[in-house]
Amino acid sequence: MTENTTKADWIAVDWGTSNMRAWAMSASGTVLAEARSDKGVGQLARDQFEPALLTVVGDWIAGPTTVVACGMVGARQGWVEAPYAAVPCATLPGGLAQAVTQDAALSVFVIPGIKQVGPADVMRGEETQISGFLSRNPGWDGVICLPGTHTKWVHISADEVVSFQTFMTGELFSAISEQTVLRHAIATDGWDNDAFLAGLDTALARPERIASRLFSLRAEGLLHGLSGVSARAQLSGLLIGAELAGSKPYWLGQQIAVIGNNNLSKIYVDALATQGAPATQVNSTSVTLAGLTAAYQRLKG
Amino acid sequence: MTENTTKADWIAVDWGTSNMRAWAMSASGTVLAEARSDKGVGQLARDQFEPALLTVVGDWIAGPTTVVACGMVGARQGWVEAPYAAVPCATLPGGLAQAVTQDAALSVFVIPGIKQVGPADVMRGEETQISGFLSRNPGWDGVICLPGTHTKWVHISADEVVSFQTFMTGELFSAISEQTVLRHAIATDGWDNDAFLAGLDTALARPERIASRLFSLRAEGLLHGLSGVSARAQLSGLLIGAELAGSKPYWLGQQIAVIGNNNLSKIYVDALATQGAPATQVNSTSVTLAGLTAAYQRLKG
Numbered sequence: 096m097t098e099n100t101t102k103a104d105w106i107a108v109d110w111g112t113s114n115m116r117a118w119a120m121s122a123s124g125t126v127l128a129e130a131r132s133d134k135g136v137g138q139l140a141r142d143q144f145e146p147a148l149l150t151v152v153g154d155w156i157a158g159p160t161t162v163v164a165c166g167m168v169g170a171r172q173g174w175v176e177a178p179y180a181a182v183p184c185a186t187l188p189g190g191l192a193q194a195v196t197q198d199a200a201l202s203v204f205v206i207p208g209i210k211q212v213g214p215a216d217v218m219r220g221e222e223t224q225i226s227g228f229l230s231r232n233p234g235w236d237g238v239i240c241l242p243g244t245h246t247k248w249v250h251i252s253a254d255e256v257v258s259f260q261t262f263m264t265g266e267l268f269s270a271i272s273e274q275t276v277l278r279h280a281i282a283t284d285g286w287d288n289d290a291f292l293a294g295l296d297t298a299l300a301r302p303e304r305i306a307s308r309l310f311s312l313r314a315e316g317l318l319h320g321l322s323g324v325s326a327r328a329q330l331s332g333l334l335i336g337a338e339l340a341g342s343k344p345y346w347l348g349q350q351i352a353v354i355g356n357n358n359l360s361k362i363y364v365d366a367l368a369t370q371g372a373p374a375t376q377v378n379s380t381s382v383t384l385a386g387l388t389a390a391y392q393r394l395k396g
Numbered sequence: 397m398t399e400n401t402t403k404a405d406w407i408a409v410d411w412g413t414s415n416m417r418a419w420a421m422s423a424s425g426t427v428l429a430e431a432r433s434d435k436g437v438g439q440l441a442r443d444q445f446e447p448a449l450l451t452v453v454g455d456w457i458a459g460p461t462t463v464v465a466c467g468m469v470g471a472r473q474g475w476v477e478a479p480y481a482a483v484p485c486a487t488l489p490g491g492l493a494q495a496v497t498q499d500a501a502l503s504v505f506v507i508p509g510i511k512q513v514g515p516a517d518v519m520r521g522e523e524t525q526i527s528g529f530l531s532r533n534p535g536w537d538g539v540i541c542l543p544g545t546h547t548k549w550v551h552i553s554a555d556e557v558v559s560f561q562t563f564m565t566g567e568l569f570s571a572i573s574e575q576t577v578l579r580h581a582i583a584t585d586g587w588d589n590d591a592f593l594a595g596l597d598t599a600l601a602r603p604e605r606i607a608s609r610l611f612s613l614r615a616e617g618l619l620h621g622l623s624g625v626s627a628r629a630q631l632s633g634l635l636i637g638a639e640l641a642g643s644k645p646y647w648l649g650q651q652i653a654v655i656g657n658n659n660l661s662k663i664y665v666d667a668l669a670t671q672g673a674p675a676t677q678v679n680s681t682s683v684t685l686a687g688l689t690a691a692y693q694r695l696k697g
Contacts, residue, residue, distance in 0.1 A: 102587075105477075179619075215622075242457060245577070245611060262609040270571040275564060276546070303641035307515075310546060310562040314516035318480075340604035345674040372484035 103155040104377040108148070108389035111220060112137045112200040115147070116350040119155040128155060136167040139368035140158070144174035146197055148203075157213035162203040163191070163391045165364050167221035169205040179217060183255045187390055188224035206390050209256055216261050221247050224354050227385030228377060229254060237350030239375070240367075242359045244269075246338060248345040261343065265359070272330060277309065280316040281330060282323030290325040294332020295339075295366055302340045324363075337367050346372055355379050404456040408688035411469035412521060413438045416448070420456040425689040429456060437468040437475075444476035447499055449504075464492070464692045466524035466684070472508040480511035480518060482654050484556045487527035488691055493662040506690050510557055517562050520653040522548050525655050528686030529678060530555060535592070538651030541668075543660045545570075547639065549646040561646065563639040566660070573631060578610065581617040582631060583624030591626040595633020596640075596667055603641045634652070636667050647673055656680050 102117035110116075113135035119128040121183045134147040138188050148162070169177030169192060173368035177192035191204035208219035222242050229235060229251065241247045244265040250257040298305050312330060315321035339346070351367060357384040360376055404420035411417075414436035415552045420429040435448040449463070470478030470493060478493035493504035522542050530552065532537060542548045546565040548563035551558040573582040599606050613631060616622035640647070652668060652675035654661050661677055 102490055109652075117502045210615075210619055212619065215619045216613050217618055241623050260608050262607050262613070263578075263611050265609065266576045267440075267572070267610075268576045271568070274571040275567045275574045277564075302606075303638065303644075305603075305642070306563050306565065306568075306635070306638045307561050307642045309568075310564050311516050314511075314518050314562070317518055318513065318516045334607070337604065341606070341608045343604075 101125060101233070102157045103152070103160060103390055105153050105163065106155060107384060107391070108152075108162055108164035108166075108168070109134060109220065109223075109383050109387070110124055110164050110166045111173040112167045112171075115148045115151065115168075117148070117152050118384060118387075119133065119152070120388070121133065124392075126384065136170065139174075141174060145198065145201070145203075149198070149201075151243055156200065156206070159200045159202070161391065161394070161395065162176070162201065163206070163387050165206040165387060166220035169208060169219055173205070174203070175205055179207045179208045181212045182209060182259065183257050185255055185381035186222050186229060186387075189311070191221070191394060202258070204374070204390075204394060206291040206387075209259070209330075211259060216259055218247055218249075218259065218261070221249070222232070223254065223386035223390070224379060225249060225251070225380045225386070226389055227382035228352065229353060230385050230389045235350070235352075237352065238345050240342075240346070240351065240353045240355065240363060241379075242355050242357075242363045246363075247386065248342045250345060250349075251288075254355060257389065260342060262341065264334045264338045268334055270333060271309065271334075272327065272342040277326070277330070280313045280321070280323060281327045283327075284307055285324035285327060285329040287322070287325040291332040291362070292369065294334075295369065296338025298333045299340050302337055307338050315352070331362070331389075332366075335362065339366060351375070352377050354382060401632065402456055403458045404428060404453070404461060406692055407453050407456060407461060407463045408692070409453075409465035410464055410467055410470070410521065410684050410688070411465050412436055413472075416452065416469075418449075418453050419685060419688075420453070421692070422690070425685075425693075427685065431600075437471065437473070440475075440583070442554065444501070444506075446470070446499065450499070450502075451665060457501065457662040460501045460503070462508070462692065462695070463502065464688050464695065466507040466688060466691075467521035470509060470520055475504070476504045476506055477548045478508040480509045482559050483512045483560065484508060485510060486556055487530060488520040488687075488694065493693060494578060505691075505695060507688075510560070512560060514691050515561070517564070518547055519550075519560065519561055522550070523557070524531050524687035524691070525680060525683045526550060526552070526557065526687070527690055528683035529653060529655060529687070529688045532683070536651075538645050538653065541643075541647070541652065541654045541664060542680075543654065543656050543658075543664045547664075549643045551646060551650075561643060563642065565635045565639045569632060569635055572610065572635075573628065578614055578627070578631070581614045581622070581624060582628045586628060586679070587630040588623035588626040589647075593661070593670065595630040595635075596637040596670065598626075598634075598642050599637025600671070601635045603614070603638055606638050609634055632663070633667075636663065640667060640671065652676070653678050655683055 104122040175194035194203040407425040432626040476495040495504040
């Protein structure tokens with residue numbers, strides 16, 4: 096017989112559009128247990144958040160428990176809207192939003208996202224990772240890159256978010272490689288680093304050529320037998336090259352941290368290195384937890 | 397009682413990936429009747445082409461009949477592969493490919509596409525439109541733009557295709573506006589010309605900014621109430637601006653013809669006009685028929 100004896104002093108939650116991760120935490124910030132769910136914000140109506148949470152963390156609860164959450168759970172279509180703070184601002188700006196719960200023992204707080212009025216931009220979740228990173232690196236100034244579906248470039252100075260910019264590079268890669276004629280030309284996995292670097296160079300040197308290079312990937316396959324793996328890496332190079340060209344005012348001459356522990360983050364670090372821009376890679380789970388812990392401690396402090 | 401008394405001297409067919417158009421023609425090249433089908437090449441196995449054709453044109457046939465077709469029907473996955481001619485070449489290069497038919501009275505010929513070895517590129521169908529345009533404008537030199545899902549820019553000199561380049565602009569517009577987070581921000585129709593021109597200017601002046609402008613369309617909607625119609629027109633401006641930036645070596649200082657009778661073609665003409673590049677708009681059905689007729693006449697000549 097298996098019995099779950101973990102009881103949380105508080106619970107940390109990272110709740111995004113497509114999935115949710117939760118951690119049972121000790122008062123001092125140690126992880127006691129971890130759980131996941133595919134009940135992302137995108138598929139939940141407002142009254143479905145509490146049951147979805149309890150399914151995952153119910154076993155950890157004994158008595159009144161505080162939950163601190165970040166991510167799209169604080170969007171207008173989430174559990175409770177946590178209005179954006181506007182840059183320039185601290186990474187844990189203002190107060191947390193409290194969600195309404197049926198279970199009176201449960202106190203759920205959501206960390207607000209950050210917005211930029213012009214050029215218009217928004218983030219939800221990344222502010223918590225940045226906050227965690229800064230809590231571990233006090234006084235750090237520079238630029239943080241958070242690769243993903245919507246990659247963010249964030250300028251940090253004097254413990255504040257000065258400005259930021261989002262690139263839809265990950266989502267463009269998926270849409271182009273799966274939803275256009277290039278789906279016939281592009282493998283679903285595999286990597287060819289030379290092809291990646293060729294795409295990167297083209298896009299960085301001549302960003303106006305990107306649009307014409309895309310169909311070439313198809314034609315190269317038809318006429319010259321370009322492999323699906325090479326086409327995949329070259330498309331990635333073209334799109335990340337376009338992003339690095341557009342984000343150059345952010346990273347040029349700056350101290351750079353790339354938050355992310357997956358292959359994609361490694362690719363960004365390597366791509367920046369080709370431009371003479373060394374970047375430090377940082378574990379994203381670790382800084383997410385540090386950020387949620389910082390928010391919990393301020394709440395209780 | 398209705399009786400279809402149209403009998404064709406020959407039949408012209410434009411058979412693309414998603415649909416087919418056929419015309420009953422007189423020997424002298426007059427259109428006697430027209431019909432359409434949604435049985436595009438993309439959904440037909442090789443032995444399904446003849447039945448699909450006869451469903452549409454069977455009533456026009458009395459005795460031995462020649463069919464001249466262009467488009468993806470000549471691709472490897474079409475009815476019969478009509479191997480590409482390589483640039484530089486005439487727009488009606490080499491011989492037509494003959495398809496195998498069950499009905500001995502039916503002689504089906506397919507016009508070959510054109511390829512470019514480097515940068516790799518291919519066309520099927522557009523060569524026939526260009527051929528029709530040139531048959532009506534003998535000695536014309538300049539650049540032909542054929543807007544669509546895959547827009548082509550084609551350099552014509554001395555009655556030959558010198559080079560060409562394909563931009564996936566139409567398909568990118570669909571994939572980005574329907575398959576990414578921007579689907580929440582972009583209306584399915586409507587137009588805002590000022591927003592289009594703003595996107596066009598951004599992409600032409602600073603093509604490296606395109607990738608960052610895409611997510612801004614979403615954020616502008618969330619923060620500043622940018623309308624779906626304006627976001628739609630701005631996205632179109634960004635993508636067409638990127639295409640004009642990339643195709644500038646083609647159109648700059650050249651005589652330009654835009655083949656197409658839809659709104660999209662008018663948008664290209666207007667966009668080129670903002671760059672001091674006047675273009676003539678040409679009816680695409682008319683030049684398709686002229687090209688098919690030229691191929692028929694050469695076959696019979």
